[in-house]
Amino acid sequence: MNILITGGAGFIGSHTADQLIAKGHRVRILDLLDPQIHGKNADFPDYLHPDIEKIYGDVCQPEDVNKALEDIDAVYHFAALTGVGQSMYDIRNYVDVNVIGTATLLECIVKQNIKLKQFILASSRAVYGEGTHTCPEHGTIYPSLRLREDLDKGMFHQLCPHCRTILEPVATIEERPLDPLSVYAETKKHQEDYCRYAANTFGIPVTMLRYFNVYGSRQSLKNPYTGVVSIFYNRIIANQALSLYEQGMPGRDFVHIFDVAKANVLALENNNRSPAIFNVGSGCNDTIRDVASALAKACKKDVEMLDLGEFRQGDIFSCYADLTQAKHGLNFSPSTSLEQGMEEFVQWASDQESFDGYEKTVDELEKYGLFGRAGKS
Numbered sequence: 001m002n003i004l005i006t007g008g009a010g011f012i013g014s015h016t017a018d019q020l021i022a023k024g025h026r027v028r029i030l031d032l033l034d035p036q037i038h039g040k041n042a043d044f045p046d047y048l049h050p051d052i053e054k055i056y057g058d059v060c061q062p063e064d065v066n067k068a069l070e071d072i073d074a075v076y077h078f079a080a081l082t083g084v085g086q087s088m089y090d091i092r093n094y095v096d097v098n099v100i101g102t103a104t105l106l107e108c109i110v111k112q113n114i115k116l117k118q119f120i121l122a123s124s125r126a127v128y129g130e131g132t133h134t135c136p137e138h139g140t141i142y143p144s145l146r147l148r149e150d151l152d153k154g155m156f157h158q159l160c161p162h163c164r165t166i167l168e169p170v171a172t173i174e175e176r177p178l179d180p181l182s183v184y185a186e187t188k189k190h191q192e193d194y195c196r197y198a199a200n201t202f203g204i205p206v207t208m209l210r211y212f213n214v215y216g217s218r219q220s221l222k223n224p225y226t227g228v229v230s231i232f233y234n235r236i237i238a239n240q241a242l243s244l245y246e247q248g249m250p251g252r253d254f255v256h257i258f259d260v261a262k263a264n265v266l267a268l269e270n271n272n273r274s275p276a277i278f279n280v281g282s283g284c285n286d287t288i289r290d291v292a293s294a295l296a297k298a299c300k301k302d303v304e305m306l307d308l309g310e311f312r313q314g315d316i317f318s319c320y321a322d323l324t325q326a327k328h329g330l331n332f333s334p335s336t337s338l339e340q341g342m343e344e345f346v347q348w349a350s351d352q353e354s355f356d357g358y359e360k361t362v363d364e365l366e367k368y369g370l371f372g373r374a375g376k377s
């Protein structure tokens with residue numbers, strides 16, 4: 001097939017392109033090389049497969065998109081801004097790129113009456129908000145954001161809204177109610193909604209993949225707003241201690257990029273009823289401390305981990321994927337362990353220039369009142 005990947009110069013798009021080309025497909029990418037990801041006045045990155053056809057352009061501009069769509073059989077829509085915290089104050093940019101970009105792409109497909117074999121959207125676990133939890137007495141709970149007064153006191157767990165018992169995180173399934181808690185999450189929900197309308201109205205075969213926390217080679221080391229693995233790595237390389245928010249207790253589902261690229265290829269070939277939605281994760285609930293330790297081990301460094309009671313307003317406590325539907329509908333199961341994945345990441349990162357932008361992000365969060373320290377206010 002002739003396949004278009006928007007945002008294909010980025011982390012997930014470039015790995016997906018590699019696997020598609022290995023399967024014999026032809027890949028074109030549309031990317032404007034966002035300076036926050038690729039650096040100022042950057043060229044297309046060297047890691048891109050030589051057989052990729054590269055178009056420099058903006059997914060929000062119909063002329064660029066129409067050119068990119070010529071003779072295309074399937075589309076992966078990855079172009080987006082991805083910093084959850086940053087989205088809370090750079091609101092217009094996030095809405096512009098993520099919402100208007102998706103609207104432009106779908107409109108071009110519909111108006112040109114392009115008969116796609118598959119349209120795959122990169123959605124996010126962020127649409128769920130807080131992960132699913134359970135109370136021994138009240139059963140399944142979909143908690144909302146924790147109260148600032150609890151966080152200020154150092155109570156980081158989710159508490160039952162009925163009895164204030166500490167809740168246990170459980171795996172999150174696709175059908176649960178959505179609760180986007182950030183501008184970024186809201187834009188991802190909008191993307192899903194427009195794709196759903198396009199599928200239902202025009203019969204476009206749509207598959208939406210809700211990625212959990214993706215990590216691995218080629219994730220931007222320059223962007224200090226996203227990707228805790230990159231942020232920690234840059235700190236470790238700068239011989240700085242790691243400040244673990246919320247005592248390192250929060251749980252996340254870290255899925256390695258090779259597994260995500262595999263799911264993306266499987267999505268191209270699926271025959272599920274459109275629109276189809278799948279979680280793509282590891283299915284594991286690793287704590288931030290587990291992740292920091294696995295990374296430090298892969299770096300072969302003794303890393304000081306600080307527990308300063310710090311937290312970020314708006315963060316969730318825990319979310320991990322239930323993969324039952326991905327297994328049945330896509331035949332997807334992850335196969336990279338956290339240890340293997342961290343080794344792959346560190347091996348790649350050690351040849352890259354590193355950028356420790358951590359202090360800058362904390363300064364910005366503090367400026368907007370989004371950064372806290374338990375016991376300090």
Ligand SMILES: NC(=O)c1ccc[n+]([C@@H]2O[C@H](COP(=O)([O-])OP(=O)(O)OC[C@H]3O[C@@H](n4cnc5c(N)ncnc54)[C@H](O)[C@@H]3O)[C@@H](O)[C@H]2O)c1
Pocket residue numbers: 006007008009010011012013030031032033034037038057058059060077078079080081082097101122123124125210211212213214215219220
């Ligand atoms: N990385 C994760 O953990 C994760 C998790 C959930 C969802 N996602 C989603 O997956 C997709 C890909 O994420 P990624 O991690 O590869 O991010 P990335 O930042 O590495 O890649 C995104 C690419 O989009 C390009 N881009 C930005 N604005 C554009 C525009 N207006 N026109 C054309 N190109 C533009 C950027 O230059 C970049 O190359 C995104 O939609 C993201 O929301 C990622």
Ligand SMILES: [Zn+2]
Pocket residue numbers: 135136137138160161162163164165
């Ligand atoms: Zn309860």
